[in-house]
Amino acid sequence: MSVIEWKKDGSVAVVSMCNGSNRQNLEFAETMNRIFDEIEADNDIFSLVLTSSDEKNFSQGVDIEWMGGKLAENDLESIKAFMYGMNRVFKRILLMPLPVIAAINGHAFGNGAMLACACDFRFMKKDRGFFCFPEVDINIPFLPGMIAFVRKAIPEYKFNELKLTGKRVTALELAEHHIIEKASDDIDELKSDVMEFARTFTKKRGIFGEHKRRMYKSVVAVMDEEDPEFIDGLKLFVEG
Numbered sequence: 001m002s003v004i005e006w007k008k009d010g011s012v013a014v015v016s017m018c019n020g021s022n023r024q025n026l027e028f029a030e031t032m033n034r035i036f037d038e039i040e041a042d043n044d045i046f047s048l049v050l051t052s053s054d055e056k057n058f059s060q061g062v063d064i065e066w067m068g069g070k071l072a073e074n075d076l077e078s079i080k081a082f083m084y085g086m087n088r089v090f091k092r093i094l095l096m097p098l099p100v101i102a103a104i105n106g107h108a109f110g111n112g113a114m115l116a117c118a119c120d121f122r123f124m125k126k127d128r129g130f131f132c133f134p135e136v137d138i139n140i141p142f143l144p145g146m147i148a149f150v151r152k153a154i155p156e157y158k159f160n161e162l163k164l165t166g167k168r169v170t171a172l173e174l175a176e177h178h179i180i181e182k183a184s185d186d187i188d189e190l191k192s193d194v195m196e197f198a199r200t201f202t203k204k205r206g207i208f209g210e211h212k213r214r215m216y217k218s219v220v221a222v223m224d225e226e227d228p229e230f231i232d233g234l235k236l237f238v239e240g
């Protein structure tokens with residue numbers, strides 16, 4: 001079974017991460033990029049909802065165990081392919097010529113939280129699930145490109161707090177700072193809120209894509225120009 005699946009619901013593509021905690025590894029990145037190819041090729045799709053079928057998790061971020069295994073095998077190329085693959089996922093969301101809406105149905109940690117931040121809009125349910133950047137506690141620095149695109153989703157004062165404390169927050173706190181459109185009561189309300197919002201979009205791809213290209217030009221430049229130094233040099237952890 002695939003780690004990510006998608007289906008069409010009218011003009012909306014619903015992409016569901018379906019591998020439990022949805023840890024991100026090379027297979028995750030390659031599958032997401034393949035699904036984006038399929039969605040972009042279908043001109044009857046006007047919005048994309050990104051969610052997970054798991055009861056508890058949206059995505060818990062990087063698959064640290066997979067990465068540790070690749071390091072132990074000295075398979076550094078797979079790690080680099082994963083990092084570039086995820087950057088491609090983030091960049092494609094930033095530039096996709098249709099709205100990408102995250103339905104955060106559970107825990108969104110690290111790269112999982114970042115995945116939601118790359119999206120144009122976010123909704124989250126409030127009864128269970130935390131949003132968190134734990135990197136400060138697990139010795140993982142953000143890539144420069146990550147810092148650049150998270151800033152478009154989170155006000156600077158709040159990003160400063162979340163990034164430097166590593167605190168876990170719920171949908172209610174995210175809604176207070178307009179990081180999400182709405183804190184939905186439960187999974188059923190989340191689904192209906194997100195689908196109702198997604199269906200309001202029937203914008204032409206040309207103009208929608210051009211808006212996003214101009215808005216995120218400087219973010220994409222950071223990803224293209226500054227990230228390779230850290231990925232190619234595998235400067236992914238900080239000691240001490």
Ligand SMILES: C/C=C/C(=O)SCCNC(=O)CCNC(=O)[C@H](O)C(C)(C)COP(=O)(O)OP(=O)(O)OC[C@H]1O[C@@H](n2cnc3c(N)ncnc32)[C@H](O)[C@@H]1OP(=O)(O)O
Binds near residue numbers: 060109112140
């Ligand atoms: C550059 C990028 C780097 C990376 O990506 S690095 C990887 C980063 N990822 C991580 O570090 C993830 C690591 N994973 C974890 O730490 C844990 O795997 C989780 C915290 C994600 C989940 O832990 P669990 O114990 O399975 O969580 P629960 O059972 O869902 O919740 C624990 C308690 O918290 C309550 N709770 C959860 N959400 C809410 C909410 N929104 N409002 C109020 N309470 C909530 C629950 O009910 C429960 O409580 P009760 O223990 O009493 O049953």
